[in-house]
Amino acid sequence: MVRLEERMMADRVDRASENEPGPEEIRDRECFREVGLTAEEYGSIRDHLGRLPNWTELGIYSVMWSEHCSYKNSKPLLKRFPVEGPHVLQGPGEGAGALDIGDGQAVVFKIESHNHPTAVEPFQGAATGVGGIIRDVFSMGARPVALLNSLRFGSLSNPRVRYLFEQAVAGIAHYGNVVGIPTVGGEVEFDASYEGNPLVNAMCVGVLPHEDLQKGIAQGVGNPVIYVGSSTGRDGIHGATFASEELGEDSEEKRPSVQAGDPFMEKLLLEACMELVKKKILLGIQDMGAAGLTCSSAEMAAKGNTGMELDLDRVPQRETGMTPYEILLSESQERMLLVVEDGREGEVREVLDKWGLQSAVIGRVTGDGRYRVRQKGRIVADIPVKTLVDDAPVCYRKGEEPEYYRVNADRHPEEKWKECDPGEALRQVLASPNVASKRWVYQQYDHMVRTSTAVRPGSDAAVIVLDGLDKALAMSTDGNSRYVYLDPRQGGMAAVVEAARNVVCSGARPLGITDCLNFGSPEKPEVFWQLEEAVNGMSEACRHLGTPVVGGNVSLYNESKGTIHPTPVVGMVGLVESRRHITTQEFKREGDRIFLLGETLPELGGSELQLVLDQKVSGRPPRVDLEKESQLQRIILTAIQKGWVSSAHDCSSGGLAVTLAESAFGTHLGAKVHLRTKWDPLVMLFSESQSRAVLSVSPEHAEAFAGLAEAEGVLCAEIGEVCREYLTVEVNGQPAIDARVKDLRAIWEGAIPCAMNPFSTN
Amino acid sequence: MYKATITIRLKTSVLDPQGNAVKGSLHSLGYGEVRDVRIGKTMEVWLDTPDAGEAEGRVEAMCRELLANPVIEEYEFRLEKGA
Amino acid sequence: MYKATITIRLKTSVLDPQGNAVKGSLHSLGYGEVRDVRIGKTMEVWLDTPDAGEAEGRVEAMCRELLANPVIEEYEFRLEKGA
């Protein structure tokens, strides 16, 4: 039964097109389900409006209340992250987080997923992911200085996976290369669980003087709302909702028309926006990302405690006959929304014209808290704006410890491999695409444009120097999904500490993180358990290391043929106090002493060795001791700052053996190593115990270095010295590895190119 | 021997930034009458196949499998006999 | 309104790296009968010109001036009236 006032209101807000279901029809035929809304959600929309929503309004609510925009499933968990710290200028909530780095400067960074679009069209999907994250950063007023990424794909033996991987990498490369932001780092993991559901997470880092920091808010009643950039087409409609659903067999049908990126347009937008920021014209700026015009405009109004009125006839359109629903929900790329003081439109237009960008005043800020949209003189939506943002439903779900977790408690893989030869094992692990050189990937990225890349891809973290300052920024993306699968809490912690360790090994103090939580369907209790545990682990580690979470992104429903491994990815940024501290992982000089820091335990659950020898993932992953981890990081950083350290490389996938080999790659050097241990050689060499690193130290500082480690209570063993050409390792006096570094390197460098070109004859 | 001439175009709903850029340049060069530009690919494939029917089927398969990306592109082709 | 469909090809004397790569991929996908592949561009240009003769001249000029690079490419086009 329709109440009288509902009917009256519904008359005032028009149906935009005869082809759309009317308000009553939506109610009677439950059309809200088509856009992913539940009956309860539909009920609250009615309550919020005090009448029946029309189709346009329903669309607006559906995207604003989707997981992608509202975080309805993850919000309660995200509250657990530490988000504060003395140097936090902007925490989660804006386009990207910002941290003070002294000298009046700040670093702005964020990571975001583009998993579903990549699964559908890998080149454009990955490329537009990069485009979106760049806009998030420059919409904060920051000049983007670096890009990173984190990739997950199925096995390269599958031709479809090779296609997806090849195209996604090419798309990432293309976008960043054209815009002229160096792609300086990242990671790639291959696992069958990503077969039909690859992950592409892109991170952007920017720098700005504090006073340039922008916000995405709509202020000042009467001020104009300006649209800039590409015209709106029908691309990516319902991308946000789509990203919040499982990819099923019918996704091919249901998928929205694919968004194509135009990095050239992005470059123009970037430069124009930087100019507007410098001219101090902007009151608010936000990019049109997920859920397009709707999300950006509604969020700006909600954050500004204002309202907004938009006239869709003024929105530049690429296609004809677009309905309000389509215009509002389109995810066409390379578009921004600006709010400026009334009367300054001319100044804005001048800058935009210079860069050849089209722009249009498409609406005004209002004071009545309504989100009102017109087309052809009719009101097609009229919604209390706060209900779109603040009243989005929140789902409090309950997790349930899965069976596999309990079963894994008493699996101890290391017991069976006693007879395996360590040298052979090393060759196999180096040939595993997870460990193998990623040069095939990063060679396609321009990692040197802007001439500030001091550490290029291939070392633990990338380092970018800052113009006019002695300071530099180190950055890394990390996450080991096998650890997270086996123990999400430990795996979550490991992602944070590994990222921090990478940054520390490069000479930086970790400042803070951004994260991307890639998980399966939260409606499955075991998936929700993974998510909750991982968030707890990450939070604990961040608290302990003093690295707040200043932004991130959640990507749920990553399921096609089964659920992906739970994959939280951490993007860490650290500050190098002086360029003199910049350190890389390669050995530098013959005769330098090699130290192993930290304790090695029999921890091979989820290890690369396990994967290579058993083709499976079982047991418990390495445990993280946060106290030990921070001690380790402290002494590495101190020793680097004292100028004692020639090279530093953290132990991660593949354990000590791989760490030693990688330290020798990229040079003509090798190492002679003697290990003493109570464990089996294979365990000693391939265990992935956390909180360890291999440093080479010049002989004159060796003693002081060992003293420092002892004083700090960090286990420190001098295990050998840097020599030429060969990697030889003895364990308890018995030869374990004896190889020419060149041969090992050929295996390590050849693995991915070979896998990508299985038909090549050479 | 057959020669297939394949034309691959972006679907009309997909943004063609290249076409837009070329249109812009044509305008500034004084070709103001240009209304729209769309850019695609053309491929000439020579096949050692004796039979037209077979050639047709094979080219169709190549297009679907490799040459065109059905998500954003559409294709058509014609066959000619001889060189 | 006229629509010009322009085909731009690499001159036969110029090696076509893309065509070669595609040929290699086709072979490895089992299309062993493929002898050669050459890849070029196709452009659709819509002109607001009432007269066919004029359209012809203008398109010819665009090709010479901008659309093709005479060092490595050759072009041809056909005109159609209407949309």
Add this chain to the structure above:
Amino acid sequence: MRFAVPVFPGSNCDEDCAKAVREILDRPVDLVWYKNGNLDPYDAILLPGGFSYGDYLRTGALARFSPVMDAVAEAADRGKLVLGICNGFQVLLEAGLLPGAMRVNDHLKFRCSIQTLRVENNRLPFTGLYEEGEEIRLPIAHGEGNYYCDDGTLKGLEERGQIAFRYAGENPNGSVTGIAGITNREGNVLGLMPHPERAIYGWMGTDDGARLFRSMLRYWEGMHGAA
């Protein structure tokens, strides 16, 4: 000696080039917007790398029609030094200021790496401070650096010493006879795919590019006296 760096929509190495001139040569340098058709105040022009007009149609093809390119042609004509780096090289080819054309890399992928080059001619305004035959290391970053010219043109380039640099060892893009950089007949216009401006300090991985800029300055001072 005053330098101009023309900026096209989509240029992205313009600042890097200007920085190299300021820091290595300590000479004045201006970024010049592509709509500006006057380069009279400048002694040398650096066409920067990047993706002018998004590389749409063909690399360098759309940039060539801008007013600043008329001025570049005029400057080249008057014997001023013109250096085109990467996309700048591609623009010079499209503009006909250098012979030949660019194709996509033979492996079809964008390639960013530090390559070894051989200095083929050190009697050019740009190479005076290198040894002839010297091997130097410079970064490349391009998807279309596969230089092409026909046999007759190649013969002419070789005879007149217009080939400035070739890749030594691996040819990263398939260019004809490993060509990495060529000049015009007069030798005052150089186009090269590698990026000397990305190789001016050791921490960048190599500083072999600094001498290219210094060579230009030395040449100019030789002609005009230090100023």
